[in-house]
Amino acid sequence: MGKHQCRIIIPDLDSQVDQNEEWIYVEKDGRRLKLRLHDYGQLYKIPGLYEKIFYEELNCDSPSVVCGLLGDALRETGNPDGDLRVFDFGAGNGMVGEKIKQLGCELLVGVDILPEAKEATERDRPGLYDRYYVLNLADLEDDIRKRLESYNFNTLVTVAALGFNDIPTQAFLNAFNLLQDEAWVAFNIRDRFLSESDDTGYRQALESMINNNFEIMKETRYCHRLSLNGEELCYHAIVGRKTGNVDIASFVSN
Secondary structure: OOOOOOOEOOOOOOOOHHHHHEEEEEOOOEEEEEEEEOOOHHOOOOHHHHHHHHHHHOOOOOOHHHHHHHHHHHHHOOOOOOOEEEEEOOOOOOOHHHHHHHHOOEEEEEOOOOHHHHHHHHHHOOOOEEEEEEEHHHHHOOHOOOOHHHHHHOOOEEEOEHHEEEEEEEEHHHHHHHHOOOOOOEEEHHHHHHOOOOOHHHOHHHHHHHHHHHEEEHHHHEEEEEEEOEEEEEEEOOOOOOOOOOOOHHOOOO
């Protein structure tokens, strides 16, 4: 993978700046760019920049935590090595896909809404995925649904993609419903989206899913990464098994 030929400047931000509003300066080819950390499409265009910011500077640990928790659950239940048919939803540039591959899988399919994510994956991690689609699963057409269902996924992994308008609840639950019953589901989510004050729809959707369609096998609270001010951003990592499809229309309004 190519090295980032740029200089990162982290500004002094007000402590009230929200996670999805954080920004940095990047100096490249004599130009200074102002980039939001959640403007993934722009970050992916510069080889190695995403990794430099999130993993080297801000100590992001979510791919290791979520995939490690999934690996623990698989071992504890005696799941055969190599039989995973994985749907990596919100696949980004393949950082999570690399961790999934280490678990051993028969099939790895990535989906992201950003064409820049697919381009970065093909540039930096060629051959990692068996298939990689640029799709909006919030608006899932029948032909796309049938194509994805034909893969017979038995595992869904979604890391650092839920909330903050990255993946709406409709898209996540559409992905969930593509799975076979008894499929593994591994994801993480910021603690605020599980609180009573959540207004994104995720708390309601996840509560309904957990009560009716999903059995939690493992869960942990941990530091997803540091903010630009050095504060810990706490997330929950959850691994479990699907017990049935979600009736999305009954409670999801966004």
